[in-house]
Amino acid sequence: MNYAWDWGLVLREPYAGWLIAGVAWTLALSAAGWALALILALPVALLRVLGSPAIRWLAGFYVSVFRNIPLILQMFVWFFVVPELMPRDLGLWVKRDMPQPEFTTAVVALGMYTSGRLAELFRSGIDAVPRGQVSAALACGLTRAQAYQYVILPQAFRIILAPLTSEFLSIVKNSSIALTIGVVELTAESRQIEDMTFHGFEAFGAATLIYVVIAFGLDRMAARLRPSALAVRT
């Protein structure tokens, strides 16, 4: 293969700066999407467990929709379709005046998609706590809300801690799909370097390495939280 390797390229300006900006957008997308997903997922999971049959069905429908439609399609729908369905002025504002329209839309899409997955994970954690624990808490006079707050949810959280870490790593990787609606995150920046320099191997190699480092760092962080939380499970 006749290819002039130039690994130093990714450390030179302006390309190094592009990669750094890409990392910043990737982390911002992931963090904001994660926050949105957590806020939505817990109530949905609780409604799936505790709601009336109609409410449970609705919460299940929410999970099915956001978990089962490909993320890339959800990005397109939020970006291209939803603004057209809104009242005219609001739709115009979303398309034209909303700050960081691509980023904001990507956070919503990523957050909703992940919230469906998290809601299902939370529900499985709640279901995994033995039934007798609710009875024990109620028998002591706790309200159902207190039983969940003090007894069920802390145990459910410990049960799902490992898969929750996987979900967090997934959202970082899934954030790359935001490039399809124009968010210039890490993958998009590496593509841009490839376009400018024809050094695709180095550009994508650098992005790959950066994703691995981010994932490894997050995994280490979660691993430090885990033992103390899991030690008490019978």
Add this chain to the structure above:
Amino acid sequence: MIVFERVDKCYGDKPVLREVSLTVRQGEVVVICGPSGSGKSTLIKCVNALEPFQSGTIRIGEAVLGRGSLDARALRRRVGMVFQHFELYPHLDVMENLCLAQRTVLGRSRPAAEERASALLDRVGLRDKRSAMPAQLSGGQQQRIAIARALALDPEVMLFDEPTSALDPEMVNEVLDVMTGLAREGMTMMVVTHEMGFARRVADRVVFMEDGAIVEDCATDVFFGDPGTLSQRAQRFLSKVLPH
């Protein structure tokens, strides 16, 4: 103290309690026995409203279950319950297990709750386990902690749902000893158990259930001393559970 009046309960069309009427007086210890599936556990879980029932009433002191709405939580404060599988909170240490309901339900301060908890740990002989996690304790120790947890709310009645049937044999007595002590102090108790030795020594009355109905309800010395007067079914049950 506790009066069941014609209580009926079913799951779908399968009856689990049939016209149960039963009176437990203040300070009385009543043992409920019978083959599995006879409705014993369901019966006592009706007393603290963990199990709803379709008709009849249960009176606990001045509270009446089964007639319109009732504050189940207020009732549960006065009725302690001990479960077959202990059901300690595995993510909390022993002291926190004993304090959670005292703080959230009774609104006791932390020092007051811990003082009460310490006294109860002494009483069940587990003073040195206050910062242990449930998983570090033997089954017998866990069940004694579970009894202390129920007592921490100063209940007027204690319900025991097969408290020793999940235990290794050598741990049964440490739990029965705590229960015996409680009975001697005059606690009103309903105990579902197959421990006929405990029933004979401690119970005032023995109730025998089958298919959701009370078949026998008699004084302990009649139940064990004069089995000829019992129904065929109860006699067969006794011949199986009593040591030969």
